[in-house]
Amino acid sequence: MSLELAGIHHAFGAREVLRGIDLSVGAGEIVCLLGPSGDGKTTLLRLVAGLEALQRGRIAIGNRVVAGEGREEPPEARHAGFVFQDYALFPHLTVARNVGFGLGGLPRAEREARVMEALERVGLGGFAGAWPHMLSGGQQQRVALARALAPRPAVLLLDEAFASLDARLREQVRDDTLEVLQSAGTATLIVTHDAEEAMFMADRIALLRGGRVEQLGTPEELYLRPASRFAATFLGEVNTLPATVSGGVARAALGSLPAALPDGPAELLLRPEGVRLLPEGQGVPAVVEDSRLLGASSLVRLAVPAAAGAPPLRLHARLPPGPRLRRGDRLGVALDPERAFVFSAPST
Incomplete structure (x- = not known):
C-alpha cells in the first residue's frame, strides 16, 4: 500500500512546525525525512501513526483516508508499524512476547508463527526466549523492527532508529535493516538528521527546512543537483569560493x-x-x-x-x-x- 500526505500543517501553540507538507510514499518505497532537529520530522511520523491529532491536511494509507476530511482513525486502525528511537521494548517480556505484543487478536498458533517469521526475517530466530536486557543495542533494534513488521503493516515508520548505536555497529545494523525493508516491500518513512544515513537507506529523500520540503528527490539528485545552498551544505561538506556572475x-x-x-x-x-x-x-x-x-x-x-x-x-x-x-x-x-x-x- 502507499502513503499519501497532502497539505499537512501542525502547530504547538503559536509555533508552526509543519507548513504545508505534500509527500507520497509508494508501495515498497523507502523515503527518508531528512533535516535539522526541531523541523517537524518526528511530528510528521506521529501524525501518520495517529499519535498526534491532525490539525490540517489529509493522510491516506492505500485508498483509505485515515486523518482529515472529518476523519481521525485511532492508531490501532491505521495498520502502521512504528520503530521508536529508544526501541520501547518491554523489559518484563521475552523477545517473542515483545514481538507478539500487537498480535493479540490472532489465534495462538498463527500468532506464534508470525512471531517466528518476523524474528527469522531480522536474523534473531534463536532469541525468542531471551530478555531485552540480554541483547546488544543492535539486537534490540532488530527486535523492535520485528515487532513493527509482525502485524504485516501497510506502512512502516522509523524514528531515528539507529541514533543510539555506536558508529561501527550503526553501519552493520543499517545494512541489515535495509535488506529487511527491501524484502518486506512495505511503504517506509524514515526520520533521520544524518545525511549519509538518508543517502544509504532511501529511494528518495525529502529534505525539510522550517517545516517545509526544501527538496525532494533521489539521493543522487540532492547530492549532485542541490536546489539551494542549504541543500548543498546539509547533504555534505563543501568548499565555499567567492564568485562573480557576468x-x-x-x-x-x-x-x-x-x-x-x-x-x-x-x-x-x-x-x-x-x-x-x-x-x-x-x-x-x-x-x-x-x-x-x-x-x-x-x-x-x-x-x-x-x-x-x-x-x-x-x-x-x-x-x-x-x-x-x-x-x-x-x-x-x-x-x-x-x-x-x-x-x-x-x-x-
Whole structure:
C-alpha cells in the first residue's frame, strides 16, 4: 500500500512546525525525512501513526483516508508499524512476547508463527526466549523492527532508529535493516538528521527546512543537483569560493561555471571530491598544508595563494588512497563541474 500526505500543517501553540507538507510514499518505497532537529520530522511520523491529532491536511494509507476530511482513525486502525528511537521494548517480556505484543487478536498458533517469521526475517530466530536486557543495542533494534513488521503493516515508520548505536555497529545494523525493508516491500518513512544515513537507506529523500520540503528527490539528485545552498551544505561538506556572475557565467578562483543568476556577487560551492589535483604548472597553483589518511580516502588541506596582501583561499580535497602528499608540496588544482554549484551570495 502507499502513503499519501497532502497539505499537512501542525502547530504547538503559536509555533508552526509543519507548513504545508505534500509527500507520497509508494508501495515498497523507502523515503527518508531528512533535516535539522526541531523541523517537524518526528511530528510528521506521529501524525501518520495517529499519535498526534491532525490539525490540517489529509493522510491516506492505500485508498483509505485515515486523518482529515472529518476523519481521525485511532492508531490501532491505521495498520502502521512504528520503530521508536529508544526501541520501547518491554523489559518484563521475552523477545517473542515483545514481538507478539500487537498480535493479540490472532489465534495462538498463527500468532506464534508470525512471531517466528518476523524474528527469522531480522536474523534473531534463536532469541525468542531471551530478555531485552540480554541483547546488544543492535539486537534490540532488530527486535523492535520485528515487532513493527509482525502485524504485516501497510506502512512502516522509523524514528531515528539507529541514533543510539555506536558508529561501527550503526553501519552493520543499517545494512541489515535495509535488506529487511527491501524484502518486506512495505511503504517506509524514515526520520533521520544524518545525511549519509538518508543517502544509504532511501529511494528518495525529502529534505525539510522550517517545516517545509526544501527538496525532494533521489539521493543522487540532492547530492549532485542541490536546489539551494542549504541543500548543498546539509547533504555534505563543501568548499565555499567567492564568485562573480557576468553574462550567465560564474567566475571563481578555480574556474568558471554556467550560472542562471543575475550579474553580481555569488558563491561557488565545491565538494571536496570535486577538487582535482594536477601536476605543478597546470591549473591554479596551490600548496599542500596537510594530508591525512582516513581509511578509504585521504583528506588534503590546500592553500591557493591570493592577490598580494590577501589571505590564501583554503580548500579541502578528498582523494582515493595513493602516494601521500606532504606539507609544502606544490601542485595545481582545478574544479570538477559535476561537483560544483553556484548560488546567490548570502545577504549580509
